[in-house]
Amino acid sequence: MSDERIWTAAVLVIGDEILSGRTQDKNVAQIATWLDAQGIRLREVRIVPDVEQEIVDALNAVRARYDYVFTTGGIGPTHDDITVDAVAKALGVGVIVHPDARAILERYYGGRGLELTEARLRMARTPDGAELIPNRMSGAPGIRIGNLFVMAGVPHITAGMLDALTGQLEGGAPLVAHTIGAWSPESEVADLLRRGEKQYPGVVIGSYPFFRDGKVGANFVIRSTSAADVAACVAMLTAGLEAAGYAVTDGGI
Secondary structure, eight states: OOSSSOEEEEEEEEOHHHHHTSSOOOHHHHHHHHHHHHTEEEEEEEEEOSOHHHHHHHHHHHHTTOSEEEEESOOSSSTTOOHHHHHHHHHTOOEEEOHHHHHHHHHHHHTTTOOOOHHHHGGGEEETTOEEEOOTTTSOOEEEETTEEEEOSSHHHHHHHHHHHTTOSOOOOOOEEEEEEESOOHHHHHHHHHHHHHHSTTOEEEEEEEEETTEEEEEEEEEESOHHHHHHHHHHHHHHHHHTTOOEEETOO
16 A cells, blocks of 8 residues: 555435435445545545436546545435446446346345345346445445445445445555544634644644534544654644643543
């Protein structure tokens, strides 16, 4: 693994139910966290409706910019599950019933005394040339074709697919993060945070303000691929906050 090259990814969230607000997305957070551990940075997220051409356009835009692209949603058994068709169109390939996916579904439903109907068989469709991502939760596999990963919309199923991919992608050094918190307005510590990033060029400091019990505070997340730089920056910020009269809570407030 390279410590210098920064590997990047995008997530394409597909589904009218997300855009309508009826369903709250949870996949972006878990994919982002998983990517960090693989040494890959999530750089962009797009949410698109169940419209084939909009999926195609968004997919072609992000796959031209990033090393990896993950899609979530739209690979089920119903008429509006069109992600496979859109991915195939974007890549300029056909759609097939993957023989291994069909065999997986036959075993899964057969073992439960259920028929592999035409609707269920839709979950065995893949772009031609794709590999399968195992899904121990519901049988229907995810899809990998090149650096594109087509995953379920149901968060716990996506989590299982991510687990199956752990260690399979090339990436850089994983991010190390440490959080501290203080009852301090952001405006009064902005210069200190700026000095921290300047003193440690490989460090990124995120500032997350909040208002509780009539008081203003903020949590600060210090991130870098270097654990030593994170520790040094945390010490520098802690000393600066305490010198300014703000008690620091390790781990955040």
